[in-house]
Amino acid sequence: MPDDGWRDSTGIPEDTSRVTIYCRSTDKKAWTKEARQQDYTSRSVYLYELIEDARAHRQKGFLSWQKSQERIEELEEQVDTLKSELEQEKRGDHPPSRFASTTFVTPHLSHRYQTLDEIVNAVVSEEPIKDLVRKPVEDTLYSLAGNGTVEYRRGHGWRLSEEGDE
Secondary structure (H helix, E strand, O other): OOOOHHHHHHOOOOOOOOOOOOOOHHHHHHHHHHHHHOOOOOHHHHHHHHHHHHHHHHHHOOOOHHHHHHHHHHHHHHHHHHHHHHHHHHHOOOOOOOOOOHHHHHHHOOOOOOOHHHHHHHHHOOHHHHHHHHHHHHHHHHHHHHOOOEEEEOOOEEEEOHHHHO
C-alpha cells in the first residue's frame, strides 16, 4: 500500500498525485524564493503553474525554434511596413486605414446623429475589428513578458512586472 500520509497531512484532494523532480539545490532555493515573492501558497503550486504555462506556449508554437524563426520573419515584415507607414505619415501621405472602410463604418450609421466617438466605439467593438487587434496585442504582451516588462498569472491576467515598475 502506497504512503498517502502526505495527502492527508496537507489536505490535498484524493485525485492529486505527487511528482518528484530532481534539480540542483540552487534551483530549488530560487524557485522557493520566486514562489514566495509572487505570493504563491507553495513552491509546488508555483511550479505547476509554470509547467502549465510552458505547455500552453509550446502548444501555440512559442517554444519551437522553427515557429520562433517564422514569427521573427513576420515581425520583421511588420516592422518594415510600419517604417513605410511612418515615412508616409511624415511626408503627409495618408494611406486609407484598414478600419476606415465602408464595410466597418456603414453598419453603425443610422438616421439619428451620432458623435464621432460613438461611431468609433461602435466600430471597434465589432468582432472583426477585435480579431484584427487581438493577435498583435497578444504577441506584444508575450514579447513584453519575454523581456520582463509584464507578467501573466493564470486566472488573473497581465500586469506590469515589479521589475518594470522600478
